[in-house]
Amino acid sequence: MANINDTAIKNIGKVLNDPNRPMKERFRALFTLRNLGGEAAIQCISECFKDESVLLKHELAYCLGQMQDKRAIPILRSVLEDKDHDPIVRHEAGEALGAIGDPNLKELLEKYQNDPSIEVAETCQIALQRLEWVSTDQEENLSKSLYTSIDPAPPSKESDVDTLKATLMDESKPLFERYRAMFSLRNLGTTESINALGEGFKASSALFRHEVAFVFGQMQDERSVPFLTTTLEDTEEHEMVRHEAAEALGSIATDECTEVLKRYLKDPRRVVRESCEVALDMSEYENSPEFQYANTLLTVEG
Ligand SMILES: [Fe+2]
Ligand SMILES: [Fe+2]
Numbered sequence: 001m002a003n004i005n006d007t008a009i010k011n012i013g014k015v016l017n018d019p020n021r022p023m024k025e026r027f028r029a030l031f032t033l034r035n036l037g038g039e040a041a042i043q044c045i046s047e048c049f050k051d052e053s054v055l056l057k058h059e060l061a062y063c064l065g066q067m068q069d070k071r072a073i074p075i076l077r078s079v080l081e082d083k084d085h086d087p088i089v090r091h092e093a094g095e096a097l098g099a100i101g102d103p104n105l106k107e108l109l110e111k112y113q114n115d116p117s118i119e120v121a122e123t124c125q126i127a128l129q130r131l132e133w134v135s136t137d138q139e140e141n142l143s144k145s146l147y148t149s150i151d152p153a154p155p156s157k158e159s160d161v162d163t164l165k166a167t168l169m170d171e172s173k174p175l176f177e178r179y180r181a182m183f184s185l186r187n188l189g190t191t192e193s194i195n196a197l198g199e200g201f202k203a204s205s206a207l208f209r210h211e212v213a214f215v216f217g218q219m220q221d222e223r224s225v226p227f228l229t230t231t232l233e234d235t236e237e238h239e240m241v242r243h244e245a246a247e248a249l250g251s252i253a254t255d256e257c258t259e260v261l262k263r264y265l266k267d268p269r270r271v272v273r274e275s276c277e278v279a280l281d282m283s284e285y286e287n288s289p290e291f292q293y294a295n296t297l298l299t300v301e302g
Helices: 006-016 023-036 039-050 054-067 070-081 087-100 104-113 116-136 161-168 175-188 191-202 207-220 220-234 239-252 255-263 272-288 298-302
Strands: none
Touching: 006 039, 006 298, 023 039, 023 054, 023 272, 023 298, 039 054, 039 070, 039 161, 054 070, 054 087, 054 272, 070 087, 070 104, 087 104, 087 116, 087 239, 104 116, 116 175, 116 207, 161 175, 161 191, 175 191, 175 207, 191 207, 191 220, 207 220, 207 239, 220 239, 220 255, 239 255, 239 272, 255 272
């Protein structure tokens, strides 16, 4: 993807920012911009925070964090600080700032670590501990990750499933430590570790439960489908968790997943039904010979 000029980027930005386009197209545009990176891409993504879709806006923040480009700090900061944004969006902005990992962000994250929105507060607590970890004790011997994502916490050094599960479920431990156990269990990828992660849906923190669903989406392992299905089907569950379960089912993409997702395309919660729409598009991609999910460049140019 060399020599992409700003005009091409702006054209992709137009797809992203067009509220009349289907959500799945706008998502593909967003991921294309994330992969391209650079100032113009950050600009296009930033403009989209004025959109109405919580799902889309939280994904903008997620992508900006994954790009790990300090030029995205001002926009992420303003999103975190703006209480008119949904807590799901503000949470993702806080997490993205943690992913960028600039030590100068400490003060800002401290300010929101007791935010009235618990999702935002917990995210900032974890992000602060990640900053601390980045600056001081990046230990050796971490369990090997197959995943390229910048995680909110590093995996722990422990590799015993029972010990990891005990930490995962220990409500007296800081979330950062429990997240570390979660990412180690993900990296193990065994039936036992998947079942341990599934237990994580019983944790009291909705933020934590949404992260379990996210991790299952990364693993794309059929063995997690029963846990994810129960989560999406539970209409009492926090919408952030159900959204993440839907997207995970989309990336696992079996017929069973598709069937469940179709059932929730008309969910009363907007963030849930939009997630099902995007998830079904992802599963179509998983099941097709399409070269690349983030393919807006081809569509815009072609
Ligand atoms: Fe999130
Ligand atoms: Fe999400």
